[in-house]
Amino acid sequence: MSSRVSPFLQGAFTPLYTERTAHRLPVKGRIPPELDGLFTQIGGNPVAPPRRRGAEDYSWFSQDGMVCGIRLRDGRAEWFRNRWIRSRRVCRSLGESRPPGPRRFFTDVVNTNVVCHGGLLLALVETGCLPVRLSETLDTVEYSDLGGGLPIGITAHPKTDPVSGELFALAYSPLHTSADYLVITAEGTIRKTERIPLGGRPMMHDIALTEKHVVLFDLPVRFHLGQAARGRFPFRWDGRHQARIGLLPREGGAGSLRWFSIAPCFVFHAVNATEENGVVRIYALRYPKMFDGTSQDPFAYGACMLWEWTIDPATGKVTERQLDDHQQELPRIDPRRIGRPFRHCYGISAREQGLSTYEPEVLLKHDFARERTEERAFPRGSVPTEPVFVPRAGNGAAEDDGWILHFRIDALHHESDLVVLDARDFTGPPVATVRLPVRVPFGFHSNWIPDAELDAVGAGLGPPR
Template identity: 45%
Template sequence: MTSHTRRRILRGAALAAAGSVVGGYGLGHYATAARAATPGTAAGGGDPFPFLEGAFAPVTEELTEFGLQVTGRIPRDLDGRYLRTGPNALGVEDPRAHHWMLGDGMVHGVRLRDGRAEWYRNRWVRSSQVARKLGEPYPGEAPPDDFACNTHVIPYKGRILALQESGPLPYELDGELNTVRPHDFRSTLEGAFTAHTKYDAVADELHAVAYYPTWDHVRHLMIDRTGRVARTTRIPVADAPMMHDFALTEKYVVIVDLPITFDLAAAEAGALVPYVWNPGHPMRVGVMPRTGGVTRWFKIDPVYYSHTLNAYDQGDTVVMELTTMPAPFHAAGRGNGGPSATGTPVLDRWTIDLRAGRVRSTRIDDLPQEFPRVNESLVSRRHRFAYAASAAEMWRAYETVDGVPPDDKFTNCLVKHDMLRSSRQVHRFPDGAAAGEPVFVPRRGARDEDDGYLLSYVHDPDRGASDLVILSAQDFTGRPLARVHLPGRVPLGFHGSWVPDA
């Protein structure tokens, strides 16, 4: 395969996977719809190019501001950086040929210390392409599948890593969000990585499930306490499916084989989205021992699996909580520059009965919500509390097909779930105040699972800029503890992390 073709495939894979919404029309549909749409008119009706407007609009400058204004009081035990990334296209010549999820990755960060918001920064990840666009030199030789990783940013062993899946190496950033270099886990990573790692704090292991369009398998990677890939297990799969996320328990790795598969002919023809909804590819859930070995497969009715909340072992069952959407999906959209869907994401629970050999799916909450998170110290272990976000502008942009629910179904809010009591609390924001993914940060010396803070970037429509909103997790519906007023917008995007000071 030529380098040109590999890069084309990579871009399409990034599009299909970065936002975890894929499938739907054949791959030629996007180009057809884009040509049919005139400027200012989406092919499927509705708003023109909503993913380039409003809360999604890319910002055009890298900003640095010190001594940020704060309403309320920042808890003094918040000592570190809150980072979040997402696609932020660096120049859009023709909106009809643009897709939101192909945007160059930009990381936004706020430094908190001693009750102060010391600075805000936003920086593009300097891939070779971004460096070229900015007129900057790129140090050394670019990796084969270079991309400005736009999906997640995590702390790992004193480093900050920007992540993408299906090809690119992670990019390491420094504490001021400057790009340092590609990161290959001390020269032990071969091939693709993932956007959604799982860190087991007890075992001090980082786990990943990686896929690539030309593989006949997916790979489970275990990175040990030395920061090296210590074990790689290849799991055979047919049709080169996409696997955006997975789940981890104390005993098992759980992978979801979706009917979303790679189309090589479409990729070589130049389609932006080389993954299609494939009704001939059965959906199934695989459970494999964490140490490797045989994967057991369980059938499940087709649905789009978006993101894992958490998973844990419970006797002879594996419990996985996750956000799902109805199938199929239209990754290519309808000429409006982004994906379109037939329903909003909801929170479900899959109980995988290892003895009976079946999966039972139950609905936890049908409120539209995405980007589910837990207290990170409990990843792979049973949790009680969970958090998610709902942004009205995101659901309206996604749902551009006929049969969209009425607008009064949508809201801007953060959600807290109590799984023990089967209850939820909702912290609402006004119209136009789009809320991003919430990240839980434990209070210093905390003993209870929810003793800590929720951090989220929330748009302030009155200022035309964003705030970093800090909530008490135990007083979730109360007034924010603090609102850090940023000098610019943080567009609706993807995932992030709290990076504590050592």
């Protein structure tokens, strides 16, 4: 067994083994008063130091979830909190009682994303376990099946339509060879469920949305029972499987789903999808291969690049092309442009090609109209996390009129900040920097929860439980 310490146990990924609460955080600069809400990050963080620290034994992807959050209001950083999701393992370690609610899977670890919808703040994972309902202060409330309507856990990246306010999601489990397509109303009730046969057990981390279709990715990363039985990360590359993209009409059923073959690849994250005159364009970050057993570092399989797939359902023609040569991940856009034409996309990158995903040192801003990319570089040892775009209020605001929020991790001095950037002055000085009381580990995903949505969470709104 290798004695080398996993890269996911050191540097910016070094786990945090305590929960903290701090109030009235120090601020350099000025927090825009329009930023009234909660900035969150969730990721894998073990509740206790792993007994086996070898690179082959530690999987960042299967660790218990830790949610970190900072509340902004009236130009102040009111509080910071970090909390573990109360899984069986966490409760056993902390000597606490398990939270209520069904799990529907043999593991109840939830660690991948946080969404707020219909008065519920939900932590998500795609293993099949149900979401975890959080309080507005990030404490675990319960495991939730949304009032009985959710058969299994939903994928980590449901999409909210900016016009209807409905949430479009895919619920699946690696134990099943089918998935459930769900439409959840703005009030949080499930109005549509359709069973989608898959003929296998693919990892389906993300979906995309157009004005008329839901876009599905069925790619060669598949669930491997033998790996799961040995307690290892259970998904592996299967080169025998034909990579394909599915187009499902929003109001359609399984019979209306069409699959289109593409070259072998893997996609963790879609950027967006658009539709014009029946032609669908899908923008996503493409890996040439993933999880073939040689490494748990995604960038070990080749650089992840921005690609476009164009599908004409009338002719069945599919074209594929690379749009940019930056190695990158964690793409974000203006949430008002989901499923609609868009111009800007943000993400993280590395200063040099070939560096691992645990060494990002650059933020990117793509401008598709001008076909250019701005880079915001950081000093060595200073690691930016997922950049979240928060639009300025008002329907007349331009697509990049708003702010970029992200955590910055100083891996050398074990410090972290919340950084607020002016999205239109992407390479300029920060608008504000908030010093955090602990070094926040690099996580999976970050999100911004506006004040109005937090009020609904605090009021206990949402569907009956």
